[in-house]
């Protein structure tokens with residue numbers, strides 16, 4: 001399930017052609033990889049890539065349609081780009097990604113001025129499409145086929161700082177969670193061969209990347225679509241062996257059928273960070289059943305407890321969904337009590353948003369949206385206290401961190417417990433700018449302030 005949203009115009013280096021293309025990116029880290037693929041293709045074809053829409057000939061919008069608010073944001077961005085075209089700032093507008101993939105007829109009918117629609121494809125034809133658009137042609141056919149299946153993605157133009165990069169070992173999801181339309185958008189799971197993922201890792205490390213953040217719809221399902229194929233523990237082991245990879249972090253680990261050898265691999269390799277993002281969604285058995293999560297209160301509790309036992313010092317991140325059909329006040333209270341007891345180091349909470357084509361979208365046995373937002377607020381207030389206690393427990397400790405950025409007098413870094421974009425930051429006073437992106441100093445934590453830490457360099 002998508003948990004992060006980043007929006008903005010993606011900056012990129014210039015190319016040789018005198019045609020400027022701007023890419024506007026919306027959505028999660030997995031979508032960012034698609035944006036990087038689009039930019040990589042265009043860069044390889046010699047297009048000049050700009051971060052400014054008003055300096056571009058053509059703008060490509062990579063959309064998100066995970067839930068209603070994400071679709072509204074995507075549609076707002078389409079309207080903004082079409083307005084820029086109408087004012088003569090742009091010659092063409094291309095809309096790509098999850099929104100046209102899932103809602104093509106509706107989007108085509110509502111935005112006929114868009115020059116080209118691309119679903120989730122391998123984007124190998126994106127340069128040709130830009131050319132066609134510049135000739136004044138409207139592109140309505142699917143081009144390029146489905147997103148790359150079973151192969152590495154080697155032409156990306158990274159949009160993350162070189163301290164980290166995302167990597168997806170698989171596409172799609174075989175689960176049928178009642179609230180989710182991702183499998184309808186991204187299809188069934190298709191895993192890349194280990195060799196392709198290892199080669200991607202090697203190439204990213206060769207570009208200076210220190211940390212790989214593994215993202216997929218369901219990372220624990222990796223390999224299960226390949227008969228007799230290796231699974232996630234073998235994949236993590238193979239990636240950890242890549243020379244020069246400093247940190248490897250696993251996100252989006254579906255809890256059921258957890259491949260337990262992963263905990264052995266985590267403890268055996270120093271560069272596999274003791275961190276796991278494992279979306280639980282709920283703890284009350286009736287709600288988990290309505291969500292079609294395939295687990296129960298007991299099984300989720302057992303899995304989480306065992307992770308803490310088998311990986312000492314592990315930082316666990318989870319997401320929960322409140323206001324889902326079947327969640328009454330008692331089951332919500334059960335969730336709150338469990339979160340208070342288990343004390344996840346990191347947590348995100350979402351309010352249920354009915355999706356018309358998802359099974360839960362037709363189920364009216366639920367609280368009002370206002371009540372769902374209220375429950376989300378109550379979870380986040382509880383988590384703010386738990387989080388503050390955890391951050392406070394780090395004060396006085398010496399930790400290795402990874403520097404992502406240097407902003408004025410401060411270097412901005414992360415600990416093992418912080419995934420990029422969704423978790424906290426460590427601020428290190430560095431007026432002499434000794435710490436550049438990718439540096440991994442040991443720092444002493446001097447203060448905890450809300451979500452962030454302050455620290456001083458030790459060595």
Ligand code: SF4
Nearest residue numbers: 001173175177180182
């Ligand atoms: S595991 Fe469930 S929530 Fe996550 S992508 Fe698959 S169907 Fe959606």
